[in-house]
Amino acid sequence: MDDHYEVVVIGSGFGSLFFIKQYLNKKPNAKIAVIEWGENRSHSWQVTNNKNSEFSSSNTHAQDSHHKPWNYTIGLGGGTNCWFGQTPRFIPADFEMKSKFNISDDWPFSYNDLEPYYMAAENIMAISGSDAMGKVSPRSGSFPLPPHRVSAIDEIMMAAQPHLHFPIATARSPLALKNRNQCCATAQCNLCPVNAKFTAHNGLTEILTHPNITYFMNAQAREVIHHNGTASGVMYLTNNAEERSIYGDLIVLGANGIQSPAILLRSGINHPQTGVGICEQLGYEFEVFLNGVDNFGGSTITTGLNYSLYDSHPYREKAGAALFYFENRIKHGLRLEEGRWRQVLPLLVAIEDLPQTSNRVSLNAQGQAYVSHANVSSYARAGLQHAHDNIEKVLAPLPVEKIIPLRERPTESHIQCSLRSGHDANKFVVDGDSLHHKMRNLVVVGSSTFTTCPPANPSLTVAAMSLRAADRLV
Template sequence: MADTLSADYVVIGSGIIGSQVARKLALAGASVIILEAGPRVTRGEIVARFRNSPRRSDWMSPYPPVDWAPHPVYQPTDNGYLIQGGPYPYPAEYIRQVGGTTWHWAAQAWRNVPNDFQIKSLYGVGVDWPIRYEDLEPFYQEAEEIMGVSGAPNTGSPRQKPFPMEPVAEVYAMRRLRERLASDFPVVSNTTARNSRPYDDRPACVGNNSCQPICPVDAQYHGGLAAAAAEAAGVQLIPNANVYKLEHDERGRVAAALYYDPDKASHRVTGKTFVVAANGIESPRLLLLSTSDKFPKGLANGFDMVGRHLMDHPSTSLTFDADEDVWLGRGPQSPSSINTMRDGAFRSEHAPYRLDFTNISRVDGATTSLIKQGVFGPELEKRLRHSAAREMSVKNVLEVLPNPDHRIMLSSEKDAMGIPKPETHYSIEDYTRRGAERSQQDFRRIAELMGGTNLRFSKDGDFANNQHICGTLSMGSDPKVSVCDEWGRTHDHENLYLAGTGVLPTSATCNSTENALAVALRAVPHMLAQQGAASTPPPRDAAERVPS
């Protein structure tokens, strides 16, 4: 085993959340090490892979896994890393490299609405959070100022301060949707971590329409930027460090993280406090791997809660042809939505949802579909132009309630490093299905208002996955049904914290990153206080100032 490294704080995972926690700790004067399982990859490398990929619609193709830190891929075939335990498939996609999965995201950065924090008390479903919207509001603002978030004023989430910037200019197709749907639906700009003007030394969006899999100019915030900011603040980031076990001392405090390098040499990193911030699948996997005589079921798992309450935001969709040319494909891929069904008394009966419009160019998908149908020559040109100009699509983004039977476990199968693979157990329950059924009314009315023809609904019972992995490390006040407290500190280990989307106890209707980042930023002063550090030290200089 190689020489031991040590720091005040050891953070496992270098995505947006792990990196921003590490940065905030370092700016407070602490020594911090980040251990990242995957390699460093530059934006230029990713852009080149995307442009050279033969599978342009496969957004994971620019992110091939490495043997020492595999992640799931499904095209052209399933690589078998994420084992499906059923009864419904959960084909989650995520990236293990410096910066994590938000290299490749739509950058939607919504806040929950206030009632999302108490759905058990208000609607008799799910669970209540151990905190309320008001507790998180200043940290939402901090997260938004870090990422450079813009959005519409009428999101349903109260604000003490304005967004850092105005939304990116409305694209023509979304303007037509807003104008033609106004009688029935308020169409608003999505809340996104995407620059509409130069911000944080990054340029404004120039409309490449490749937000997924990669913004080629860094107008869109991502974890690579967060990791670089952490290093600039003094954090030591070690890539290609696949943590396979956490060790503890006789008191049950975590003492060290063990990791493999690409040659499977083992290294040991010690620290005073540990923060597991891998993601909603890899974090519970690590805790379950960290067994000992004292903790035979793994760390933080005294009541068998680690990995349970797996949630996401499944979607069904409608694709149709509008009665006018709208030409999707210029500007952000996911620019506008309808939010009227995010909250209401109906939540006692069926899932709430957002309705999200795509602006992804139709050329690649339509071309592939027509060629598969055997269409060539002038007919191909005619039909391709029609689809590219008029095809539109809308999807729902549905809430899933926490269910302990939906979970991440360890598989009997092992990866190339000899570590057990993660295994999912998941289903789509009636509560969510009823929400999807209700949204069909909205789909049909939207198509009607747009003069829609050739309506193609997603296959009945077929739900797409949005890769918003929540709930597997749920926070709560009762250790019998949760893994950590409101600060992310595990109930079983006083110096082990959890950060990331897995700690969110419910999924609500919005993308999970901003919610998880706000929760994590709120926890940093608590982490510092536990080591006797000042929770609000002065920043080193104006360039490193973290909004409070």
């Protein structure tokens, strides 16, 4: 059953598919194999069955505490199926944490290095957004699609804070497109009922059906085959637990932030930082009662982003950045007062976390991925406190009646930093081009390679990094 390919790719989510797309742009005749643990399930199947995959992520790894879910989708398209389609870029300071704030580490490339690939990823996904966002994340071009209609609340905030408050950047289309419908604003983004958000099935069809690509479905990648410091193949298990091997000139590891380090550990590729630092943003929810301003008039699930506490000196030297999401969904109910039922704002705040050595992915006795995560960093806790202390200032343009702190969110479903990238081969697992420091011919893609954990959603940055990695490699 052995076979040989130019590229063998593990996983089929954002990191893997965007890498393949750029690789084929440069080398259109390349023979590629993709090893996918799950099934190929269409959008209609997902909606009909009310799930993205037959797999429950909680059954594919073990963990030391069940208070924290780690969500991911196993199936063709990976996270492109289950994401909500939020696509803000990171800001330049996110890549310079050590240089600017003396916190954690600098990324091995700059925002300017990644910016052309941000543009390319936005065009591939047909992102909707306002070019005014260039005030916080500089742009070399316009968004492919216009922004969604915002709420009356956003209009007040944008008028008062034009450099800090913007319409959401999103992969949910505000228009009917050739391969996607118009967002219906029913807040069912995990299983979009009208196929409005970008997924691999509607936006990367040419990759899923490419004649040069062979997809091995129901194939669980177990180990990277290597010899004398060079990766040469992948051993995987079939549904019948039969071991098979497949070989290639280049191996691309793009499972997810839990399964990718587990595969490396099972392979005996023992970099001391493998699995170390797994984290995600800390999420918190508020409910804001307003006086005389109605909400829920926007055209998508989240209408606005506010950056007031994102890059604020000197606070970021001691407290994690915060990004405010102005929600357009009736998440906590409506108000009970007659004539005022829409005068309420559900508000989500995402707080930057930092990777900690105490949080890691290892293997249990059965060789299964095992996640140890005691808590978020004190830096993230300080960022949350900073958000609590300053939320009234952030919302000062609005006629606020009262602000109700509600709860910490159990997860943001953004697994990051378990195979961090950086220049130092002893401190980081991969380099600035996504190549493994200790193993030749091995590329690692996905949010596992993030150096730090900014508050913005990671998927667009994953796509841009994968495009850049393939471009620089070829």
